[in-house]
Amino acid sequence: MGSPGLMRAREKMADEGVDPVAIDVFSHYYRLLEHGETGMIPESTIEPHDMESLADVDIDEQTARTALDGTAVIKLNGGLGTSMGMDRAKSLLCVRRGLSFLDIIARQVLHLRKTTGARLPLIFMNSFRTSADTVAALDRYDELGVEGLPLEFHQNKEPKLLVRDLLPASLPRNPDLEWCPPGHGDLYTAMLGTGLLDALLDAGYERVFVSNSDNLGATPDPRVAGWFAESGAPFAIEAVRRTASDRKGGHFARRKSDGRIILRETAQTLDSDKEALADLERHRFTSTNNLWFDLRAMKDEMQRRDGILGLPLIRNVKHLDPTDPSTPEVVQIETAMGAAIEVFEGATTIEVGRDRFVPVKTTNDLLVLRSDVYTIGEDFVLDQTAAQIPYVDLDGPYKTVDAFAQRFPDGAPSLAEATSLRVRGDVTFGKGVKVVGDVEVEAEKQPERIAADTVLR
Template sequence: MTTHQTTASAFAAFERKMRSAGLSQTFIDNFRFYYEQLVQGATGYISRQEAQPVEALPSYHELDASLQRAGEEALRRAFVLKLNGGLGTSMGIDGPKSLLPVKGELTFLDIIVRQVLALRKRFDVSIPLVLMNSFHTRDATLRALEAYPELKIQGVPLDFMQHMEPKVWKETLSPAEWPADPEKEWCPPGHGDIYPALMDSGMLSTLLDAGYEYAFVSNVDNLGAVLDLAILGHFAHNRIPFLMEVAQRTPADRKGGHLARSSDGRLILRESAQCPPEEEAEFQDIHLYRYFNTNNLWINLRALAETLERRHGVLGLPLIRNEKPIDPTDPTTPRVYQLETAMGSAIGVFEGAQAICVPRSRFAPVKKNSDLLVLMSDAYHLNEDYTLSLAPECNGTPPVATLDDRYYLLYEAMKARFPAGAPSLRRCISLTVRGDVTFGANVTVAGRVVIEAPEGEPLRIPDGAVLEEATSRDRS
């Protein structure tokens, strides 16, 4: 029996499972593309030879002033697309992360909606907001959007669904089965699924038919990612099919993915899971690999539709082989592979794709409660148009908070230790909290501050305390 016949035989079980779950032929073909690579021993690694450093890129600050006007002219054909498939499970939240309060009672979703409505009012243009939801986030998100009936645009749905795919047993490469909780047999295919999901859902053709051509795509937990007219003008005026916003890497970004250039000169994205273990030190060299992907992307829908049609619905993005326990909450459960792709890796697919180096302010994601605390604080100001800006005292660099995961990992636990809300961080460079520390009201943090509670002893910071460049051990 040939390798092809063996792979086809092994895949038959996956195809039956996916068909019974109602998945489309297009998505089954996409999953087959990656499964065949897995069976053939693909690791998804991209070596140094195929990921060479990028020396220089166009800068946001160098964009011509005329591009602002070009952006205004292109605005009527633009829309905002947010990835909203994630739950806040790593932060102890059962529901969509987008429904977490960020500024007072306003959630990520509230602020994003209001940003779009403010743009519409300012330019008198019908800019759609479209969400890519998952089966975990859709119902709760759409209920929340009922508070904004004015958001709907005739003929353009508010959302479309990302796919789900079967997990693969590591040992046998067969479909994972988990009768104790069959839902755990499935996983999201990574945000690279946005492309087949746009096509499968009909959203791609709906938007094109309605006259929309320019998609600004970003993560729902990144409130720095707002539709920028200068970048839109640059994108539209130069007829770029795919544009990635990148930022300069800092020591905090060492372990994240980076932009690189393939041996044939194309820009590509290399995620940490795609780095060969022996190249890890070089991968983390922020002076060698200078740029990271903010996951703020600009996509020309016509170029996407033509490319998908030419490739029969399979873009062929680089594989990310993600190994995990089948039950993410129990590391002792058997191991599976999740076959994933990254949305940004499409930069290597589109002929003429480009990248632009943007200010760090366009990248303010919330992955942990430490990030959320900074966003909640006065280090970030919510403007009239619901964009965020750093306080002048921050000098363009947000403070860094590091909270002890033993006490602050879960959202409710973090809230309980900041009952009066976040301390003032506008004059803070860094805040490190070790141990069980509860903050009183109107606490101010300035400079670099470390707070450490004695092991096993809760510490309370009194109301009105000012913490400056010192380690606080006082209790009250």
């Protein structure tokens, strides 16, 4: 028998029609939480991890093409972009030339199919909040679907738990807020529960490439597919060198007890280890969240573990209504899909260029992506045309997409020659503004406007 909180949570999930395997996975983590598990990974238990670089790997063209033909593409598309003031799928946000993330992703895949001959199915993992908008936006691409495979599948959902007693939270005025996604580590449970894992194997696919829909650098590259196929590894993650902007982010390491590669997230780092987390010389690589895994190896491992991979727990504490701090604190049980690297014997990593890691998490990132730092070619792949990616730090008035748009009514300024841009206060940018070098703009007491064609140095 489980605790009252777990029993009520299981009943709530069953009443909602959640897949039984997902309920069992949730129960596994609930018990860990109940027994005080925090998911923390102390610095004393790990050591730095190094890896080979894709730039040093030779992959012949035929190997790359064959590997790509046996690859399916999954895009994680469950995020609403709430941190930028959005209430729908973040991938619907316009990037440039009137194209959204979804438009560019679809066109990248269609172009690769045309030029390589690969089947390359594209499948979106949506949440219960992003599905309808996403499917509607993809209706314009009649040729995108692959016979016998779905265009989307749904990640699971689970109840938020009150911090004080771990009972399922209740919010009658907005019942949707009683639920949360289980983190992107739910990918494997959802693939198994929806039948997608078996459908891909039955259709003859050997491997899957997974990435976030807000990372337009994450294309299903034939060279990386060829490298993964040649490696014989069951699981792999693309990594990049950490920079100053990654100091607070997760990193790869090796566990001292068994030598396995692990991925330590910020939420799994003790306060006393935050200095080591920020040490870019000690922990040199961070995850792009671009994953490759062998479908048969995944199926076998999930069968062996009765559908529960046992990824490390991430205990995420928030308010029941994220916009209302007066609502009670809740625990969201989460896992990270990259943490599966420690599950598989022989799993590996490879260093790739920063061009494969262009995530948009804030309006700072969005400004860079919309600027002349990048161009998009006929293959719809981002090309970095500037010598470096400038550091951008926009103040509070720019944090939501609507407020951001009001202050850049004529588009992004030129950042191709910028090293950094910091904006303090309420500043509106006119058309054709150019930023050169390190620039800080400040509106001290009242809103200001930068005139069209101004060069800021």
